[in-house]
Amino acid sequence: MQISNYGNFPSTIPVIIEDEVFMYPFMIAPIFITDEANIKAANKALEQNDIVFVSCAKNSQEQKRLKDSFYDVGVIGNIMRKVALPDGRIKLLFQGITKGKILSIESEDPLQALIEVIAYKDYDPDKINAIMEVLREKVTNLANISQFFPPDLLKTIDDNDDPNRIVDLIASTLRLKKEQSYQLFASDDTEKRLLLLIDLVIEETQTQKLQKEIKSKVHNKMEQINKEYFLKEQLKQIQKELGVDKQRDEEIDQYYQKLDTIKPFMDKEAYKEIKKQIERLTRMHQDSADANIVQSYIEWVLEIPFGKFGRKKLSIKNVQKQLDSDHYSLQKPKERIVEYFAIRELLAQRHKSDTEGKGTILCFYGPPGVGKTSLANSIAKAINRPLIRIALGGLEDVNELRGHRRTYLGAMPGRIVQGLIEAKEMNPVMVLDEIDKVGRSMRGDPTSVLLEILDPEQNTAFRDYYTNFNIDLSSIIFIATANDISNIPAPLRDRMEFISVSSYTPQEKESIAKKYLIPQELKKHALKPTEVSITPQALKIIIEKYTREAGVRNLRRSIATIMRKCAKAILEAKHATHKIIISPKDLPHYLDKIVFEIDTINGEDKIGVINGLAWTSVGGDVLKIEAIKIKGKGALTLTGSLGDVMKESGRIAFSVIKVLIDSQDLPLPTKKGRKNKKEPQEQIYNLYDIHLHVPEGATPKDGPSAGIAMASAIASILSERKTHSDIAMTGELTLTGAVLPIGGLKEKLIAAHKAGIKKVLIPEKNYKRDLDDIPQEVKQEVEITPVNTIQEVLKAVLL
Structure with a gap:
């Protein structure tokens, strides 16, 4: 189609403004118009000869139809078809014919301008062909890396000889800015157009290379992300189909x-x-x-409290105050606890490591009910840390402490890790209760795990079988309790410092009951001090005759029993108007029966009966050791559920007495027990069988400290001399007649004091080293006499 078919130019024709891009002469493209001015211009063109001039707006947001709001160049073409769309737009099918330029605006309603056709200047064919070769090369390079060049476009460029046509084809394909398009579009110099287009192609090539490189990196990363995303989504969908919820x-x-x-x-x-x-x-x-x-x-x-610690500042004043508030007496244990925390406080003040403080494991040992666990409670209160109690009594399975491997059904962490989870802090006070009662079986030896737990060199990396990773236990304050430290294996004993918490005297129990037990039980039973009172005489009888213990646990139970009955009486209005006073005569009504802990002496001197002193797990006790002689051949019978060590002590005692008889250090009767006066003295022990018995035969007894008491009983029965009923004794005996030191002296002397014993014989070494630990009231009322040999013992006990 030729432009000459539409008349001569310059000519006045309608103008349509396209907002987005420049149109080119070879294009047949749809144009969508909504602007009223464009619609009027299109209608005007259709009324005349369908010819119209399409230009491009400089700013697509600009709605004013002024000369400077659109470019002065464009395409002259005809409107092939006009269609009204449902959404109110008008669709024009436009066919470009040639380029044109606006000379002047003739009218604005509708917009019409005087248009002339742009004619290109003459050019040198050889020079233009050389430039065209460069352009084709650059376009080919761009086409290899860009997706905007379709393959048939390259073929069209190769087959076309018109350089201006080629420039328009390439420019329409490139994503050029409006100003760049305008420079190419408006120029009539073919050479300048080609050179400018080459620069634009080179610039676009570099841009496309950079974009391709970035896209490649992004694509690889996105491909991985998308792959994971799709796989996860597929997995979710599969799980959803299988019934797995969100x-x-x-x-x-x-x-x-x-x-x-x-x-x-x-x-x-x-x-x-x-x-x-x-x-x-x-x-x-x-x-x-x-x-x-x-x-x-x-x-x-995930419940293990990693990073969570109790942060309260240590203060030995707080510790001392809490211990004094919760416990009566126990001066040495309380003093050692304060020293323990004094080291920690000093290290903290001087910003040094806590190695020394962590290296000490305290172990409170003593009879039940004397306050071992409650001391740990007081420590936890004083430093404001949670208290975790791990009962080790009867523990046989090593996995209870170290955790079960996850391969076993019902596996769970060990008690140490469970304790941390329960405490919700990594530095609680952890009480290992009854450490002396840990068992050993085919499931392992738990004491071997305790070695690691309590060793500061090892517990920084304690491995629980269940968690399968190391946990630092060095911040935990471990406190152990035990009744009998002799049952603790030696390597484990080596890791602990033992603090004795021994028996209370009757006077101490009375003070504890008045200051702690009675007020606490009144509060527990919702009673007021003005409603119930226990007289001192009644309290003393409860302590002496209704409890059998070294501590105060049964005493507390007895007081609680009285409080329950008082609460019931108040509710039944029996004592609504006056105070309930518990006196000695009222005790049978409130308590079940009297339990004689220690039989008091009856003052009768007998032959063959000796007061021995023993240490038991519930405190000290007075044992009546009895001996009789029966005609026989010098055999020794031992009864009373005695252990191997105590049986050996009996045989040693018999041998020592034989030696004394042979050496005539033990005078014998001249008439009784012998066939005639001429019978040699050394033969008397061969004429009789000796039966030695320790009463309460159902109660197991063991230990070497009854040696001198057994020897005294045998000496008394063979010499037929009575013994002092108000004398008791304790001490280990050797074959040479020496008296060796024993343990548990404090408990034994307290038991003697309770039984009304006036004099106690103890080994001299115990007298020198242990007398400071004995309560003052015991030392005041009991004569404590040191002995070195069996001769000294017999001289004091035999009448």
């Missing part, structure tokens, strides 16, 4: 969040193990048995 995904997200929160406070190995198990859980089906095991593991280990 709650599990939320739980796993919470596990990851919690793990990231505690990551700074935990070991790398621990973080790696927990993360590994969470990732493993994500790959498992929810209903599988392994998934439940793994989920239980994750929930357990």
Whole structure:
């Protein structure tokens, strides 16, 4: 189609403004118009000869139809078809014919301008062909890396000889800015157009290379992300089809969040193990048995309070005040506890490591009910840390402490880790109760685990079998309790410092009852001090005759029994108007029966009966050791549920007495027990069988400290001399007749004091080293006499 078919130019024709891009002469393209001015211009063109001039707006946001709001160049063409669309727009099918330029605006309603056709200047064909070769090369390079050049466009460029046509084809394909398009469009110099287009192609090539490189990197990363995303989505869909709900995904997200929160406070190995198990859980089906095991593991280990510590500042004044408030007497244990925390406080003040403080494990030992565990309670209160009690009595399975391996059904962490979880802090006060009663079986030896737990060199990396990673236990304050330290293995004893918490005297029990037990039980039973009162005489009888213990546990129970009956009486209005006073005559009504802990002496001197002193797990006791002689051949019979050591003590005592008889250091009767006066003295022990018995035969007894008492009983029965009923004794005897020191002296002397014993014989070494530990009231009322040999013992006891 030729422009000459539409008349001569310059000519006045309607003008349509295209907002987005420049139109080119070779184009047949739709134009969508909504602007009223464009619609009027299109209608005007259709009324005349369908010819119209299409230009491009300088600013697509500009709505004014002024000369400077659009470019002065454009395409002259005809409107092939006009269609009104449902949305109110007008669609024009436009066919470009040639380029034109606006000479002047003739009218604005509708917009019409005087248009002339742009004619290109003459050019040198050889020079233009050389430039065209360069352009084709650059375009080919661009086409290889750009998706905007269709393959048939390159063929069209190669087949076309018109350079201006080629420039328009390439320019229409490139994504040029409006100003760049205008420079190419408006120029009539073919050479300048070609050179400008080459620069634009080179610039676009560099841009496309950079974009391609960036896209390649982004694509690889996105491909990986998309791959993971699609796989996860597929997994979710599969799980959904199998009945797995969204709650599990939320739980796993919470596990990851919690793990990231505690990551700074935990070991790398621990973080790696927990993360590994969470990732493993994500790959498992929810209903599988392994998934439940793994989920239980994750929930357990995420509850361990990594990074959480009790931060209250240590103060020995607070510790001392709390101990004095909660416990009466116990001066030495309280003094040692204050020293323990004094070291920690001093280290903290001087900003030094806490190695010394962590290196000491305290172990309170003594009879039941004397306040061992309550001392630990007071320590926890004083330093404001949680108290965790781990009962070791009868523990045989090593996995109870170290944890069960997750391969076993019902596996769970050990008691130490469970204690940390319960405390919600990494530095609680942890009481290892009854450490002397740990058992040993085919399931292992728990004491070997306690060696690691209580050793400051090892417990910084304690490995629990269940968690499968190391946990630092060095911040825990470990306190052990025991009744009999001889049952604790030697390596374990070596890791602890033992503090004796011994028996209370009757006077101390009375003070404890008045200051602590009675007020506490009144409060527990909702009673007021003005409603119930226990007289001192009644309290003394309760202590002496209704309780059998070294501590005050049964005393508390007896007081609680009285309080219960008083509460019942008040509710029944029997004592609504006056105070209930418990006197000695009222005790049979409130308490069941009298329990004689220690038989008091009856003042009758007898032959063959000796007061021995013994240490038991519930305190000291007075043992009546009895001996009789029966005609026989010098045999020795021992009864009374005696242990091997005590039986050996009996045989040693018999041998020592034989030696004394042979050496005539023990005078014998001249008539009784012998066939005639001429019978040699040394033969008397061969004429009789000796039966030695320790009463309460059902109660097991053992230990070497009854040696001198057994020897005194045998000496009394063979010499037929009575013994002092108000004398008791304790001491180990050797074959040479020496008296060796014993243990548990304080408890034994308290028992003697309770029984009304006036004089006690003890080994001289005990007299020198242990007398400071004996309560003052005991020393005042009991004569304590040191002995070195069996001769001294017999001289004091035999009448």
